[in-house]
Amino acid sequence: MALPRTHGAGAGAAIAAPAGRPQPPRRRSPALKAAFPYLLVAPAMLYLLAITLYPGLFAIYQSLFVVKFVNWTFTGLGNYSRILQDREFWAALGNTAIIGGLSLAIQTTVALAIAYFAYRDPFIRGWRIVFTLPMLFMPSAVAFLWKLAFNDGRVISDLLMRLGLVDGNVDWLASIWLSRLILIVADVWQWTPFLFIIFVAALQGQDQEIEEAARLDGASWPAIFWNVSLPMMRPIIVVAVTLRGIDITTMFTNVYIMTQGSPGGATETMSYFIYRQGFRMFNFGYASAASVLMLAMTVLVAQTVVKRAFRSGRS
Template sequence: MRMSLRACMWAPARLCRSKPMASSAHSIKAVAPATARPSTGTLRRRSPRMRSAFPYLLVAPAVLYLLAITLYPGIFAIYQSLFVVRFVKWTWAGLDNYERILQDAEFWAALWNTIIVGGLSLGLQTVIALALAYFAYRDPLIRGWRIIYLMPMLFMPSAVAFMWKLAFNDGRVISDLLMTIGLTHGNVDWLASVWLARLTLIVADVWQWTPFLFIIFVAALQGQDQEIEEAARLDGASWPAIFWNISLPMMRPVIVVAVTLRGIDITTMFTNVYIMTQGSPGGATETMSFFIYRQGFRMFNFGYASAASVLMLAMTILIAQTLVKRAFRSGRS
């Protein structure tokens, strides 16, 4: 009795289910040829070669665009660096440009300035960003309002440079402030001293770019495993001890990548130099970018400038590559 009742219950369901399935299959069969035929027709007209090339054609515009603005100028620079270029007159020079550059005191000075200004600036902003991130990451307000801290980064670089030029040199705002709190008597001539001039560049760069590192560090700290933090609390670690012993080592790959990106950016520092100091006093703030610009667009030694660019590119790649590689290798083991 029970068995038969179950069978009765199943029977209509099976009937019900089979019907619409059959009809839907039928409808697909009926519709498919009508819509599919024209499209297969056009596809068939394409040659097999065309068909295999199609995906490449789709990405071609983007690839061409990228090649045109990165690879082509790069190769052009390498090519040009082998010539002495006087406007339209190119004279083959081989590696002469490189030989002359390596003996050029101005080149070495520019390299040194870049390292000094860039290194101090990078170190300073990394430390400040880490410190800020450490104090801020547990604050719920930071989560919601990260974008506010990005503000300096969103301003146009030249506008920022002009702002600091006004504050340091033309407007003497900083000098006034220093006088008010009694640190200096009289006006400070920021461009008269090598280190003060460099300081203005460093301050401007730190002000604009610390937020970039700060945001990345805060994200890394907020992303770390909460349980590990709690375990460390119960093991008796203070917040600074947790940060120093656990958070910081775990953040290492993030720190290295962020600092490398920032470092690459800093080696090409140009806007602030161009607007704020023009390399003065006596070339003490002339960075590599400004040196290249001066050789190319003021003295029109295009071959020479190209050679300097190539050298700088090679150095940047070499340093960045070793840094990143080392950071990730030791992070893994």
């Protein structure tokens, strides 16, 4: 009896295909495994270097020249020598320290107070989102808003007259301290929520057992906040205030829109001084030297403050 024929190609393929062993996975070299995380973050690092390192190096290079549009004349450290003898530079630096220091002190105090009540009081806790709204506005819109309230619309003057505190309209730009005050008010109103968010998060992240132990010992909530919470928050407060202080040194929008540095340069900050030198007087090399000096001073002060705060915290 003849056996049935099978399809030739199929039979041949079935016979020719042996049961092969699975190939072991290909292993990466140790060097590639070590470099793989860096390759993942390389595009972001290149982007950050392109937008931060290159402008900084270019500013340092430009500060060594007297630049008038396309005419570059090498002067070495001449711009730095001139700027250290410039009274307007030191006046702008002093204005930045006064306005920024007062604004930062008020912001820190108000943010800590609001954070304390928002952390403890259930009613205020439900309205925490309201305290963050000013930070969502554009700085230019905030500057125009407060310019309208103080100068153009005279809203604040009218309110003070209705309360019987003044007899007539107040010229806020006629006085050195009143002109500085309107810059401080605008900055405090917008950026206090930045510190408030950080302080509330720091309070919520603390160990609740320590506070409960202090409460069981009879300590009141203000005493717990002052003697327990604040010392535990110290590193976070230092970092937050340092970041905010660095940002205050670049105050420009409020000055440009609200005061233009008046009266008599009493509200001219370092950022506005650099802008005026570079884009109004076209001393680009001089403006670059001022920006390099300001950057060096900011980094030195910030590093000193943070290092001392953490060193004293360890001791």
